[in-house]
Amino acid sequence: MDNKKELKIDDNQDKSTERLIFQAAKDVFHRKGLAGARMQEIADEAGINKAMLHYYFRTKEKLFEAIFNEECSGFFAKLAELINVDLPLLDKIEFFVENYIDLLMKNSYIPVFIISEMHHNPERIKDLFIDRIVSVKHKFLGDITTAVSLGLIRPIDPRQLIVNIMALCIFPIAARPMLTFMMEMDDNEYTEFIELRKKEVSKFIINSIKIN
Amino acid sequence: MDNKKELKIDDNQDKSTERLIFQAAKDVFHRKGLAGARMQEIADEAGINKAMLHYYFRTKEKLFEAIFNEECSGFFAKLAELINVDLPLLDKIEFFVENYIDLLMKNSYIPVFIISEMHHNPERIKDLFIDRIVSVKHKFLGDITTAVSLGLIRPIDPRQLIVNIMALCIFPIAARPMLTFMMEMDDNEYTEFIELRKKEVSKFIINSIKIN
DNA sequence: GTCTATACTCGGATAGAC
């Protein structure tokens, strides 16, 4: 009992500082990228001292990787759930698109992270999500190949269809700052715009691949 | 005659160093982003001295802006040409998609540039392409709105259609490193994959919006 | 215009007291 209580207190103390850093670092890395982020800015935003960052994470790189890793784990786990749901392909696409856009909105930093850091340092990033993404893809690829060969959808290269689906879901979130600006919307209008896409995108895809 | 010759020589001398820097800087900024790029690396890649960079462009920021500005000018000028071509909407989309993907492939740094730098420093970037992008959008928006109201395509929010078209063209180029990896392709295979998209994407879009 | 050498700032990382 005493033991448990003590553990809980220590745990909270530890976690609160570590999580404080973690959350602050996530925000700053997301805004500035790995190279542009400043340890001082992270410390300020966490409301603690710069030395603490090194006490908990040793280096900037390690801090970045810890974050990237945790983010990806959660994200790809949920993504795998969406792919593994058991539905006929067209229903699955509808279900997937709606929930994937939702997932992306709740983790809007992930796509930009991956896109820009893959450009700036492909090798490091590869290792961090190598197994996760490829297995998800294989499942989806199989589903589509089957549907095409059964004549449930029009003939289409399954890889092209996957990239189309990803593009339609991810691009509007990854390019959000550019698009809000181009579309002359404010933040709320753009959120509403994305909300509408949940239905619009699946309609767009299904219209395109269904057999008339 | 002599005058002209002299000018030409000077010009070549000037241009060669300045362009050498320009090209090297473009490559490095593209690979590393603004914050991650190193003046030393640019100098090395240009085969000249670091001091020369400052002689020609004063600061790293100014060098970056000079490049971003020139790139955007050329890019948006060509984009405007594609939009202003006079064709019925469906033909126009087909024409646009094919040529836009081509343009993007020849300027593959532009989308990543804009997407990542818009995140990292929205204000600076806005000024650099404010007028260019909005006017292009208005023209396209008008074309689609007309086609919908004339019943030439199925009812669809024109803004959603524009974002769909952009997504299908831009995403595969912006996310290329991630996608080559995910799709387990090499560079040549991915280039071929994009080549196939020129036809596939316009088919995908037109299938989805045409009236049956 | 081009180079070498160097000034100076910034920022990641550590030492050491508490």
Add this chain to the structure above:
DNA sequence: GTCTATCCGAGTATAGAC
């Protein structure tokens, strides 16, 4: 675990010779 003070390398920028 948390702080202050500080080190030190890296990187932008400039001075000055040629």
